Amino acid sequence: MDRKHFIQNTALTAAGLSFLPKYSFPNMNKKTSRGLQLSFEPYNLQLKHVFTLAGSSRSTTPDMQVKIRFEGVTGHGEASMPPYLGESQESVGKFLSAINLQQFTDPFRMDEILEYVDKSAPGNTAAKAAVDIALHDLTGKLMNQPWYKIWGFSAEKTPFTSFTIGIDTPEIVRQKVREAEGFKILKVKLGRENDRQMIETIREVSGIPLCVDVNQGWKDKIFALDMIHWLKEKGVQYVEQPMPKENPEDIAWLTQNSPLPIIADEAIQRLTDVQKTIGVYSGINIKLMKCTGMREAHKMVNLARANNMKVMLGCMTETSCAISAAAQLSPVVDWADLDGNLLISNDLFKGVEVINGKITLNQVPGIGIIPL
């Protein structure tokens, strides 16, 4: 029996605990009941390519695989913790160890369960998302339907997903663009000295539609507007977070004058942040790991839509678990950037697929995944 199954299936004795990391087993101090059984296990995502962002680079992303069991059915969830967001396997493990889901004997009481989880500690949005995703997978399975159907969406309305071309030498950028054949839109990280060069390098080898994420990199609104006009000429579709989120007035001006939609990224995390983006941005980028999961993401979509805002779905490097969870919402968004599972070499699930660049949902109940 491997460690994973040992953790899941065995009533551990105190003597047996010493060799296990502290955070990788169900709460032992809480009475076993007929309630929800939470278990979790650290996992390291292996990146296919070294990931470079703002001066740092890494080849793995820390991750936590989560399960919620109820009456013989297992729901899968996941927390992905890129270091710059402040969560870690240790913090997620600590958070999950401290919550008691066994007190809940009905997984359908999601409002109550997820409110309890949310209130149990501030922050910890990836850890909270892992519980939310597992609970959706579980309840979807109990209803024998995938969540996009439960939500009333139509599978074929999914958008193309963008595929990110990392910052690199012109030669490698050209090579990556050629390798991205099949995708219908590429995402480029801008906000550095070489922004125009990066775009022009891509245009040397491809006329594919682009979107750009500036990561707050432009500091002057006139410069930003000039860049956006130029980018539009180059076939860019929309711009994420062109300027620092602390400058809503400049961004509102930019949005009003921009020929391209301006999407909030760093400026938005959760449902309560949507209001302050209204009148400032054209739309919002929703990421499960930042907004605590599918339930809140769904509410964010509806709130943004009611305010005539664009919606995009983003992700971290994740397995097909969290990517497939996010994809359940994708039929009702404008753009998706759900390539995180394509960037890793050790996926744990078969889930939604990208076919001819388009997110392609399946009929698997829950969040649409099957363990590999």
Add this chain to the structure above:
Amino acid sequence: MDRKHFIQNTALTAAGLSFLPKYSFPNMNKKTSRGLQLSFEPYNLQLKHVFTLAGSSRSTTPDMQVKIRFEGVTGHGEASMPPYLGESQESVGKFLSAINLQQFTDPFRMDEILEYVDKSAPGNTAAKAAVDIALHDLTGKLMNQPWYKIWGFSAEKTPFTSFTIGIDTPEIVRQKVREAEGFKILKVKLGRENDRQMIETIREVSGIPLCVDVNQGWKDKIFALDMIHWLKEKGVQYVEQPMPKENPEDIAWLTQNSPLPIIADEAIQRLTDVQKTIGVYSGINIKLMKCTGMREAHKMVNLARANNMKVMLGCMTETSCAISAAAQLSPVVDWADLDGNLLISNDLFKGVEVINGKITLNQVPGIGIIPL
């Protein structure tokens, strides 16, 4: 075989049609397929007591009972058409005859189906609600869960429902209040000359909490504020539509100064109306027959909540079909006025119940009803 079953089960011949009202059978001009099968039948709700409102009175409410069948499962829906709202059995029949649900072979595509229904003609909100409710009943049954569970709510969080005491002579008002024993809050229609007398008559026999619906009856904001202060002293909890909806500035002033929440009723119909109530009212009253059904109502609740507004659920005189449909949302609202099924003597369903004044949900999949 009675007419109802005849209509549902028989492939009607042209010769057999003449004795049937034009609007009471499935579309015959559309090819039979494996799609959704819509049928409908006029029904007249018999009121237990003559209903008096703004000078008119009536003892029946026209209604349309709707079914959507799919793969042997039947979803029930209902349109209730109190005359002052402008729909009738004829208009609903005409609307339902003109839509083609057989083109849809998957009832879970609710976004698409209900968008098609909504766009097929303007207005007709009760007819649209009937389709929405039947579709929810059907899909809930296919998932084997009631919608309050699919939505993630907890059954015991339902509110009390108010029970309406109609305008009448003091003697009959006192008698009605005594008969309303068991309810925990009574609703009183105000906006006439005898507002204070009506409240004082009730207070002669009961200290029960009250809510009032002014139906736009007060024309002066100072008078309205004085009345609301007086009503608060008399144990009133909230006030519906105190002044004409055409005076949002006066109502905003009233809301700002009022010691009681001010709820939009005539001022709100659908999701797109929610925005204009923000900053004007404390909350909104959502009615399925006005907002086109459960799906839009659910979105209205979330939008109102995101703007820190109160939410109440209202109804028309309806069978337990539409009342039980609305009640699925009731765990997440502040107040409910879902007494419409209690006012009729010829209900067709057993559905949600009022126990000790509280809306009590059941475990029946869909909208929670069983035909009597």
